[in-house]
Amino acid sequence: MNGFLSSFQTRGSREGFVHEVAAVCVLTGKILLQNGAETFRVEDTMNRIAKSYAVHDAQSFVTPTGIIFSIEDHDVTQLVRINQRGTNLRKVTQVNTLSRRVALGEVSIKELHRLLRQIDHSEVAYSNSLQILAAAIASSCFLLMFLGQLQDLLPAFLAGGAGQAGMIYFHKLAKVKFFSEFMSSIIIGLIALFSVKLGIGLEMNKIIIGAVMPLVPGVPITNAVRDIMSGDLVAGLSKSAEAGLTAFAIGIGVTSAIMLG
Structure with missing residues (x-):
């Protein structure tokens, strides 16, 4: 027993x-x-x-x-x-x-x-203010990488920072990633548009391209390719669709801003 x-x-x-x-x-x-x-x-x-x-x-x-x-x-x-x-x-x-x-x-x-x-x-590794500053600086650097004018550095800096701030705010407001990306792109597009109209910036396209780069889903796209190559087709295709939806939200947001302006 x-x-x-x-x-x-x-x-x-x-x-x-x-x-x-x-x-x-x-x-x-x-x-x-x-x-x-x-x-x-x-x-x-x-x-x-x-x-x-x-x-x-x-x-x-x-x-x-x-x-x-x-x-x-x-x-x-x-x-x-x-x-x-x-x-x-x-x-x-x-x-x-x-x-x-x-x-x-x-x-x-x-x-x-x-x-x-x-x-x-654990909390987010970096504070919201630091994330906004990093996005603003990155946007200015992307502008230079895409052969933008020096006069467009300030508009790109402001648009990139404002876009990241909008992303943080709207994500807290509504837990829908598409919505926050869409609204952030509108903010970026409006800042780029009005900076050119006011004579602060020169090339609206370069300002927008530089400012939206921090929003581009680089990690999901990389992971999608990695998953497909390793044979995880369900995950790879799902992440590809998610990255494509993000790109679509960015494009629609910028287009809407230009049309509103």
Whole structure:
């Protein structure tokens, strides 16, 4: 009888540990997917963490809007829905560094869970004012890269900063990415248009091109190509459609601003 109880307790302890491993792997995938990691990286990191804790029969399936993680021999399956996605490569780097420590056996499962929650709940790496300033400076640099005139530096600086500020504000106002990108493009187009009309700027097209570059979905496009090349066709095509929708919103917003002006 004592042997049966000991065996039951050992089996129950193992099942609890497996469930904890599954919860940690899903949380890892959630953080990576929400912050701009490609699908292959998400699946590979989840599987490597499971193997590091001696769970060798784990399977993961990741799409841009959801994660399914299963451990076959223990009848464990977890599903998480991804509603919001962005780009925060700092969190991606932190999770990658943590997964390497797990592979080396330096982090216990409970410590890993605590550190992942800390990363997940951490604030944005950069303040709104710094993001606006960075977008403004980047817009001016893009203007020069596209052979714009020096006189257009100030309009591009103002349009890029205002566009980023609009993106932040409208995203808080309505959690619809298309809407915030559309409104930000209108702001950029109007600033470029009126700067030329007032004689502050010279080439409206170059000002607009430089200012909208911080809005261009470079990371989603890169990840879409990477996913398609690695065989993740569902994720790759989904991200391609999302990037195309962003480009469409930018184009419609700029066109609307020109027509309003």
